[in-house]
Amino acid sequence: MRERVTMRLPDLVQGMRLDQVLASELQLSRSLVAKLIKQCDVKVNGKIPRKSAEVFPGDQVEVLLPDASxxxxxxxxxxxxxxxxxxxxxxxxxxxxxxxxxxxxxxxxxxxxxxxxxx
Known part of the structure; x- marks a missing residue:
């Protein structure tokens, strides 16, 4: 079963790429994060982003994590x-x-x- 994670991004992310931030915050590889973004399993403020999208403090991010069964x-x-x-x-x-x-x-x-x- 896939877990859905919702988070509000901290102040430290100002100007960083989405894939970098999610890899760091979720302890996932950047290639796995890129795959999740490509599969539309990631939303930023309710919208489907690009992996290179710039993120800002306070952005609401929702991620559907891969199945870990x-x-x-x-x-x-x-x-x-x-x-x-x-x-x-x-x-x-x-x-x-x-x-x-x-x-x-x-x-x-x-x-x-x-x-x-x-x-």
């Missing part, structure tokens, strides 16, 4: 391994897969896929 976090792919020996694994990382976990990242990772495959 355990089912949605399962690795839905087999990571293509191009080369492997005792010291190195070379993979073809798909778009939308993070190399490793980061604050706010809830999706699949290369590390997770390699571990799941026994590498």
């Amino acid at each position: 355990p089912k949605s976090l399962e690795t839905p792919f087999e990571l293509p391994v191009l080369f492997e020996d005792a010291d190195i694994v070379v993979v073809n990382k798909p778009v939308g897969v993070a190399a490793h976990t980061a604050p706010g990242w809830k999706g699949p990772t290369v590390n997770g896929a390699l571990l799941a495959a026994g590498h």
Whole structure:
């Protein structure tokens, strides 16, 4: 189930980009924030913004966060391994897969896929 977050932006955001502010405030990656904006899951003062929109203190922001249920976090792919020996694994990382976990990242990772495959 997706959670809806509503916030009023603090004074520190004067003149910053929306994607930067949301990534910082929500502890999400900027690419995930950009995806949410593109999907119209973000509204600023009731309107659909651009990711580069300038925000101001007091702006009302509403964000529909991605699904964080355990089912949605399962690795839905087999990571293509191009080369492997005792010291190195070379993979073809798909778009939308993070190399490793980061604050706010809830999706699949290369590390997770390699571990799941026994590498």
